[in-house]
Amino acid sequence: MPPDLTHLDESGAARMVDVSAKEVTKRRAVARAFVRMAPETAAAVAAGDAPKGDVLGVARIAGIQAAKQTGTLIPLCHPLGLDHVDVRAAVVDGGIQIEAEATVEGRTGVEMEAMVAASVAALTIYDMVKGIERGVSIERVELIAKSGGRYGDWRRRARGTHARRRARGARRPRAARAACASARARRRRRRRAARSRRDVTTRRV
Numbered sequence: 001m002p003p004d005l006t007h008l009d010e011s012g013a014a015r016m017v018d019v020s021a022k023e024v025t026k027r028r029a030v031a032r033a034f035v036r037m038a039p040e041t042a043a044a045v046a047a048g049d050a051p052k053g054d055v056l057g058v059a060r061i062a063g064i065q066a067a068k069q070t071g072t073l074i075p076l077c078h079p080l081g082l083d084h085v086d087v088r089a090a091v092v093d094g095g096i097q098i099e100a101e102a103t104v105e106g107r108t109g110v111e112m113e114a115m116v117a118a119s120v121a122a123l124t125i126y127d128m129v130k131g132i133e134r135g136v137s138i139e140r141v142e143l144i145a146k147s148g149g150r151y152g153d154w155r156r157r158a159r160g161t162h163a164r165r166r167a168r169g170a171r172r173p174r175a176a177r178a179a180c181a182s183a184r185a186r187r188r189r190r191r192r193a194a195r196s197r198r199d200v201t202t203r204r205v
Contacts, residue, residue, distance in 0.1 A: 016076050022107035027148035029102050031114035033122040033141045036095040041133040045125075046091040052128040056089045056096070059128070063087035063100050063121030067113040074116065078108050085113070087121050095136075098122055099144070109149050115141060 037045075045055045052058075064085045071079030084103045089096055100117035102110040122138045129136055145155040 016078065017108075019078065019107040022150070024105060024107055025148045026105050027103065027109045027146070029109060029111040029114040029146040030144045031100050031111070031118040031142065032144050033098040033100075033118040034095060034139045035098070035122050035125045035136060036139055037129060037136045038133055041129055041136065042091050042095060044132060045096065045129060050128055051131045055125055055128045056091075059089050059096075059098070059121040059124040060087040062124040063098070063117035066120035067100065067102055067117040070113045070116045074112055077112050080104050080106055080108070080110065080113065082110065082113060085117060087117050089121060089125070096125055098125075109146060111143055111146050115143060 044050050048054060064087055066073070067085040067087075068082060071077045082102055082104050084101075086101045088099045098118050098121045100114045100121065102113040102117065104110050104113075119138075119141050122141065126136050126138060143156065145153075147153045
């Protein structure tokens, strides 16, 4: 059994982790979700013209309510007395960006509370605009940052970092790329020559 799977006991059965020995610290988590929709649908949301009313306001309240129910919705999560939950939703290019933040003074983190808040806010937006557009999709429900607890702070790396590194490599001067290709070719020739010498030696024996 992998040692890092703390939600499984020695026999592989699911369990709620015992956190009674953990230190009480201030813990914070931020999660994000994106609801993609057509520009016309987003414009209706921004103008308050959706058939069901204030989409962003209802989504924020739904997210806050959901965060408080995380221990009921997710079987192995500990029920937490949350100190603060904030859900923000805004119309941006391509749809609606949701960001949920949760904080607590406790023995376990609030990552799931933040992610549940963002997820339910996104689902609420879908429910409130599906009469306008059925093709709305929910994308990138993800943890953005967390702090507190045994492992301290963590923040998600900015999207596109690996792509930018690859792009920098692709922009190397032509002479440098040619030199690398020449070096690889020389190594291949040396390997082929070594194999040929071994073959000749074997045939002589």
